[in-house]
Amino acid sequence: xxxxxxxxxxxxxxxxxxxxxxxxxxxxxxxxxxxxxxxxxxxxxxxxxxxxxxxxxxxxxxxxxxxxxxxxxxxxxxxxxxxxxxxxxxxxxxxxxxxxxxxxxxxxxxxxxxxxxxxxxxxxxxxxxxxxxxxxxxxxxxxxxxxxxxxxxxxxxxxxxxxxxxxxxxxxxxxxxxxxxxxxxxxxxxxxxxxxxxxxxxxxxxxxxxxxxxxxxxxxxxxxxxxxxxxxxxxxxxxxxxxxxxxxxxxxxxxxxxxxxxxxxxxxxxxxxxxxxxxxxxxxxxxxxxxxxxxxxxx
Amino acid sequence: xxxxxxxxxxxxxxxxxxxxxxxxxxxxxxxxxxxxxxxxxxxxxxxxxxxxxxxxxxxxxxxxxxxxxxxxxxxxxxxxxxxxxxxxxxxxxxxxxxxxxxxxxxxxxxxxxxxxxxxxxxxxxxxxxxxxxxxxxxxxxxxxxxxxxxxxxxxxxxxxxxxxxxxxxxxxxxxxxxxxxxxxxxxxxxxxxxxxxxxxxxxxxxxxxxxxxxxxxxxxxxxxxxxxxxxxxxxxxxxxxxxxxxxxxxxxxxxxxxxxxxxxxxxxxxxxxxxxxxxxxxxxxxxxxxxxxxxxxxxxxxxxxxxxx
Amino acid sequence: xxxxxxxxxxxxxxxxxxxxxxxxxxxxxxxxxxxxxxxxxxxxxxxxxxxxxxxxxxxxxxxxxxxxxxxxxxxxxxxxxxxxxxxxxxxxxxxxxxxxxxxxxxxxxxxxxxxxxxxxxxxxxxxxxxxxxxxxxxxxxxxxxxxxxxxxxxxxxxxxxxxxxxxxxxxxxxxxxxxxxxxxxxxxxxxxxxxxxxxxxxxxxxxxxxxxxxxxxxxxxxxxxxxxxxxxxxxxxxxxxxxxxxxxxxxxxxxxxxxxxxxxxxxxxxxxxxxxxxxxxxxxxxxxxxxxxxxxxxxxxxxxxxxxxxx
Numbered sequence: 045x046x047x048x049x050x051x052x053x054x055x056x057x058x059x060x061x062x063x064x065x066x067x068x069x070x071x072x073x074x075x076x077x078x079x080x081x082x083x084x085x086x087x088x089x090x091x092x093x094x095x096x097x098x099x100x101x102x103x104x105x106x107x108x109x110x111x112x113x114x115x116x117x118x119x120x121x122x123x124x125x126x127x128x129x130x131x132x133x134x135x136x137x138x139x140x141x142x143x144x145x146x147x148x149x150x151x152x153x154x155x156x157x158x159x160x161x162x163x164x165x166x167x168x169x170x171x172x173x174x175x176x177x178x179x180x181x182x183x184x185x186x187x188x189x190x191x192x193x194x195x196x197x198x199x200x201x202x203x204x205x206x207x208x209x210x211x212x213x214x215x216x217x218x219x220x221x222x223x224x225x226x227x228x229x230x231x232x233x234x235x236x237x238x239x240x241x242x243x244x245x246x247x248x249x250x251x252x253x254x255x256x257x258x259x260x261x262x263x264x265x266x267x268x269x270x271x272x273x274x275x276x277x278x279x280x281x282x283x284x285x286x287x288x289x290x291x292x293x294x295x296x297x298x299x300x301x302x303x304x305x306x307x308x309x310x311x312x313x314x315x316x317x318x319x320x321x322x323x324x325x326x327x328x329x330x331x332x333x334x335x336x337x338x339x340x341x342x343x
Numbered sequence: 344x345x346x347x348x349x350x351x352x353x354x355x356x357x358x359x360x361x362x363x364x365x366x367x368x369x370x371x372x373x374x375x376x377x378x379x380x381x382x383x384x385x386x387x388x389x390x391x392x393x394x395x396x397x398x399x400x401x402x403x404x405x406x407x408x409x410x411x412x413x414x415x416x417x418x419x420x421x422x423x424x425x426x427x428x429x430x431x432x433x434x435x436x437x438x439x440x441x442x443x444x445x446x447x448x449x450x451x452x453x454x455x456x457x458x459x460x461x462x463x464x465x466x467x468x469x470x471x472x473x474x475x476x477x478x479x480x481x482x483x484x485x486x487x488x489x490x491x492x493x494x495x496x497x498x499x500x501x502x503x504x505x506x507x508x509x510x511x512x513x514x515x516x517x518x519x520x521x522x523x524x525x526x527x528x529x530x531x532x533x534x535x536x537x538x539x540x541x542x543x544x545x546x547x548x549x550x551x552x553x554x555x556x557x558x559x560x561x562x563x564x565x566x567x568x569x570x571x572x573x574x575x576x577x578x579x580x581x582x583x584x585x586x587x588x589x590x591x592x593x594x595x596x597x598x599x600x601x602x603x604x605x606x607x608x609x610x611x612x613x614x615x616x617x618x619x620x621x622x623x624x625x626x627x628x629x630x631x632x633x634x635x636x637x638x639x640x641x642x643x644x645x646x647x648x649x650x651x652x
Numbered sequence: 653x654x655x656x657x658x659x660x661x662x663x664x665x666x667x668x669x670x671x672x673x674x675x676x677x678x679x680x681x682x683x684x685x686x687x688x689x690x691x692x693x694x695x696x697x698x699x700x701x702x703x704x705x706x707x708x709x710x711x712x713x714x715x716x717x718x719x720x721x722x723x724x725x726x727x728x729x730x731x732x733x734x735x736x737x738x739x740x741x742x743x744x745x746x747x748x749x750x751x752x753x754x755x756x757x758x759x760x761x762x763x764x765x766x767x768x769x770x771x772x773x774x775x776x777x778x779x780x781x782x783x784x785x786x787x788x789x790x791x792x793x794x795x796x797x798x799x800x801x802x803x804x805x806x807x808x809x810x811x812x813x814x815x816x817x818x819x820x821x822x823x824x825x826x827x828x829x830x831x832x833x834x835x836x837x838x839x840x841x842x843x844x845x846x847x848x849x850x851x852x853x854x855x856x857x858x859x860x861x862x863x864x865x866x867x868x869x870x871x872x873x874x875x876x877x878x879x880x881x882x883x884x885x886x887x888x889x890x891x892x893x894x895x896x897x898x899x900x901x902x903x904x905x906x907x908x909x910x911x912x913x914x915x916x917x918x919x920x921x922x923x924x925x926x927x928x929x930x931x932x933x934x935x936x937x938x939x940x941x942x943x944x945x946x947x948x949x950x951x952x953x954x955x956x957x958x959x960x961x962x963x
Contacts, residue, residue: 047373047555049624051497051632054381054393055639132348183348213356215367271352273359283369290368317369321377414671450780458875458896459866574896594873595902598893599784603751605791605887608910612903619899 048318058323060295060330072099072114079112088122089114117296121147121221121245123199127190128230130216130243131201133180139173141180143188146221146245149198153180157191157202159209185211187231187241187249207231211241213274214251217286219293221246225300232301236281236308242299250285252278284311287320288329295330302340307333347563357564361549366561373621375556378497380632382505383640390506394498397558398488400432401495403480403502409523410477412468419459420467420475424452424482426495432487441484447601448482448495454597455496455541455572461596462503462540470514473521478506489559492570496543497629503540504580504633507532538577541596542625544618545570548606553614555621566604569611571618572597579630593619593626668767680868684847687859696728696856701908703842703854704728704815705916711822711923713830721831723923725823727854729813734823736831739801752798756786756805758820764812766857781817788821788841788880788890794834803833814856815843817878817892822916829924838924839889840916841880844905846897848872851905853912863895873897877905881913 072078080096089101090112099105103116123129123145131143131151141153158179160172180186187208188201203209224244233239233253241249252274274282288307292299310332314320320329349357357367364371378396385391388404395401410421426449428441435441456462467476480502482495509532513524526532546553547565554561562568573593595615600606606614670676678686688694698704704727716722719735726732742753758781760770774782785807793803805827807820821841828835845855845863852859860876867874875895881888893902 047371047375047621047624049375049378049628051378051380051628053632053636053639054379055636057379132350134348184350185353211350211352213352213359215356216353271355273362274356276363276365279360279363279365280369283365283367286368318371318374321368321370323377414667415676446776446779447783450776450783453776454780454894457864457894460871460896569891592898594896594898595893596875596896598877598891598902600787600888600891602787603790603795605882605885605889607886608881608888608906611888611891612906615902616899 050322052323058327060323060327069104071102072105073102074098074100078105078114083110085111087111087113089116089119115222117222118220119222121145123147123151123190123193123197123245125190125192127226127244128187128241129190129199129201129245130185130187130211130241130247130249131245132216133182133184133186135182136177136180139176141176143186143201145199145201145243146218146247147197147199149196151199151201153186153188153201153203157200157204159204159206180210185216185249187211187243211249212251212254213271214249215282215286217248217250217289219246219248219289219299223293223296223299224248225298227300234285234301234305234308236285236305237278238281238285240285240301240304242301248289248299250282252282280317283317284308284320287311287317287326288333291320291326291329292333294323294326295334297330297334303333303337306336310336347559349560349563353560354564357561358550361552361554361561364552366554368558370556372552372554373617375493375621375625376558378494380497380501380629380636382501382633382636388502389508390502390504392498392501392505394494394501396488396490396494396497396556398486399490399494400484400486400488401491401498402483402485403495403498404483405502405506406479406481407506407508408477408479409469409474412472412475416464417472418468419464421477422456422462422464422467422480423477424449424456424480424499426452426482426484428484428487432484436484436487444491445484448492451492451543451570451572451597451599452480452482452495452499454599455543456596458574458596460539460594461572461574463536466536467508469511469523470521473516474514474523476508478503489562490545490556492543492545493556493625496541496572497625500537500540500542500575500629501633503535503537506535508535536577537575538580538630539574541572541574542622542629543570543572543597544621544625545601546614546618546621548604548610548614551610553610553617555617565602567600567602567606569606569614569618570597570599570601571595571615571622573619573622573626575626575630576623579627580633582634593622595619666769668769670767680862680865683858683862683865687847687852687862688850694852694856695858700850701853703912703915704730705842705854705912705919709916709919711826711919713826713923713927719827719831721827721829721833723823723826723830725819725826727813727815727819729811729856730816730819731810732807732816732819732823733810734805734807734820734827736824736827736833737804737806739798739803742800742802745800748800750799751795752793752800753795753802754786754789754793754805755802756782756789756807756824758782758785758807758809758817760809760812760816764809766812781820784817784878784890784892785820785824788839789824789828791887791889792825792835792837792839792882793828794836797834803828812857814845814858814860815854815878817841818843818854818880821880821890822920826920826923829920830927837882837884837887838917838920839880839882840913840920841878841890842909842912842916843876843878844909844912845876846873846895846901846905848874851908853908873901877902877909879906879909879913881910883914883917 076099078097099114101116103114106113129145131145135142139155143151145151188203191202192200230242239253311329376397382392384393385404389407390405393402426445428436428445430437510526515522547557547568549565710726713723715724716735720738722735762770818841825839845852845859877893880890
């Protein structure tokens with residue numbers, strides 16, 4: 045019984061960059077003039093001065109019609125209505141929860157924006173207010189949708205759908221929000237038996253796929269089921285998916301269900317999951333995944 | 344490290360994972376995350392090393408100065424550890440925030456290096472009873488992502504391995520004072536014998552089992568951790584094939600507990616054994632890495648990587 | 653703690669005169685032979701595995717009348733006082749903490765050590781002892797009962813003749829019990845000094861000193877272990893080791909210490925029971941006195957009533 049230890053030298057450092065097919069975009073640095081023309085709209089990461097539009101962060105330009113934004117790699121999450129996010133409850137307040145979503149300000153989940161047990165059309169009573177901590181307490185993780193954006197930029201969330209709500213057993217990964225591709229669906233049941241929520245805010249939730257049978261049962265039963273140990277094979281696939289995502293993130297590749305699944309399939313050549321923690325293996329997986337994505341695009 | 348919130352279900356998941364000997368990133372309970380090491384990164388220090396373990400980043404510099412030996416140990420040099428928790432690591436360290444952590448780590452290192460079987464201070468003697476070398480070991484915590492003690496001890500050992508002490512050409516007694524003559528050639532220096540220097544292993548008790556190298560999430564699931572300092576083995580740090588390959592058993596040089604909980608005596612014994620096993624593989628890996636780097640340097644083709652990442 | 657500049661700390665570089673005595677220059681083996689006589693007994697007549705808890709142990713509570721709880725412990729020449737004060741709100745803290753905190757401080761009297769004089773400012777040694785003391789006490793105190801409050805525990809070591817951490821923990825446990833701080837278990841501690849093959853249970857200062865010195869023979873075990881236990885719950889709350897020893901030695905020491913920690917429990921219990929008995933007796937006496945007084949008062953009342961009625 046000996047533990048696995050690997051100490052590498054700095055000279056053996058791996059360069060994680062994976063060349064993608066498209067050429068390098070133009071980068072802007074803070075203060076750089078983007079355009080001198082007036083007829084553009086000022087978006088995130090820009091400011092107007094002396095009749096010209098300048099970048100306020102370092103990043104790449106994004107243009108939608110007349111709106112110009114500069115998107116930095118490491119920005120915090122900028123919410124949009126309808127986004128799926130994963131967040132952690134920080135505080136239980138009066139009739140609302142404060143939720144951390146990696147956005148610039150803490151987000152808010154109103155008591156009126158959650159499904160309480162006992163039907164959707166139930167009136168919210170004073171008891172509900174007192175039972176808030178029973179429902180969600182500090183530290184709990186939730187998946188939710190952005191309902192609206194307040195004027196100061198903080199988000200209001202809702203979980204008024206069966207797919208949202210408190211998350212069961214699993215692990216959370218935090219990645220840069222800019223690496224998450226906006227898709228129609230952010231809830232995936234990967235064919236390998238792991239369900240994954242790729243939050244738009246860069247929080248990714250991995251959990252074993254659940255048998256839906258129990259959902260009809262009463263609340264206690266569900267809770268008990270939630271605390272059952274996860275079996276070994278599920279745990280192994282989860283660890284593999286987690287390391288795959290880490291490999292993709294290290295190479296700054298976009299995350300969605302296809303890229304994760306490609307990486308997962310490529311990673312199967314490493315029989316032991318912990319071998320995937322090595323930088324070389326990470327690069328190899330990311331490289332092969334990128335290759336397959338390129339092929340898929342060409343087809 | 345406090346301040347990390349986890350939900351009940353996440354904790355349960357981690358706990359069951361440790362019971363299963365399979366953690367959330369695929370490691371078993373005795374596996375370390377990959378580390379990266381570079382020595383000789385600070386030009387004005389006698390020896391230095393930088394170690395990065397996942398998100399923990401440690402920079403160690405060794406300064407050598409001349410001092411008077413302690414009266415009760417006239418033939419030994421001195422060694423002192425200072426830890427600086429820079430607020431760069433986490434905002435919690437701002438002001439005096441990191442002081443307690445810093446003093447507990449430096450204290451732990453001081454105790455681990457106390458025994459002569461761990462680090463022989465006699466090699467720092469210049470003139471018995473009059474003058475000796477004093478090693479100031481300054482440990483800088485640049486980033487803090489769990490498992491500080493282990494990373495610090497590895498970096499310190501690497502920095503000491505890298506340390507060069509100038510040769511003393513002559514030491515003359517002039518009246519009551521000692522007159523030293525040092526060699527002018529910076530390459531005219533000796534290396535220290537650090538093979539037996541101790542490494543610290545933190546064992547985090549989660550549920551009924553102990554894990555090494557806990558991530559920040561795992562650390563917040565545990566109420567008690569045990570820190571074991573174990574002596575190293577010289578044979579990992581020399582290229583010469585020694586004829587008498589006596590496998591030296593690692594010895595405990597310091598044991599301490601950390602955290603508000605307590606352990607049963609049986610768990611304590613098991614944890615100590617687990618720590619010694621872990622320390623052995625750590626020591627072997629460190630020795631190999633350091634020798635490999637020294638080999639590279641012989642050809643003068645060394646490129647310094649430093650902090651570019 | 654800030655340095656006290658008003659106090660004259662003495663010249664920095666003064667040394668104890670003992671450095672120039674013959675004792676100081678003794679070699680390792682001479683010192684070693686000094687510790688044990690031919691019959692294998694230690695200098696103070698104890699056997700190797702005999703702790704001072706059996707014959708030379710003295711403890712009492714209510715040492716400091718101003719404190720909420722206090723204790724005094726004497727292990728022959730090691731003497732420690734501990735006082736525990738009422739819980740108070742944690743100063744300079746913005747965040748609410750669910751669990752109460754313990755603030756521990758161990759201090760040596762300037763004249764407590766045989767060789768050097770202890771300075772007034774807390775040195776690294778004292779800080780380490782304070783941390784170890786807190787580590788030892790935390791698991792035993794029901795900290796959830798006083799959230800956001802802290803309890804101050806101060807230990808002053810009047811004389812140090814070895815095992816001062818163990819003495820400090822024992823004294824603090826007793827003082828906490830005396831202060832009626834809710835605790836899960838009685839906490840006891842003991843230390844052992846390892847020199848080669850021999851284990852000196854509850855070592856004296858001379859034995860500790862030798863255990864910390866480099867042994868002449870390469871590769872022999874040496875060092876000191878202190879362990880504190882919650883003996884009813886069978887839990888180790890603190891374990892500190894220094895020196896260099898192999899696992900067998902550590903394992904053996906754990907077993908010895910486990911037994912020794914249990915041996916101290918009856919001593920502590922006796923003091924606590926005595927305390928309660930005394931309290932009850934005191935109360936009884938007070939009650940009796942009160943009764944007497946009331947009777948006298950009633951008699952007086954009757955007398956007056958009669959006087960009034962007759963008058």
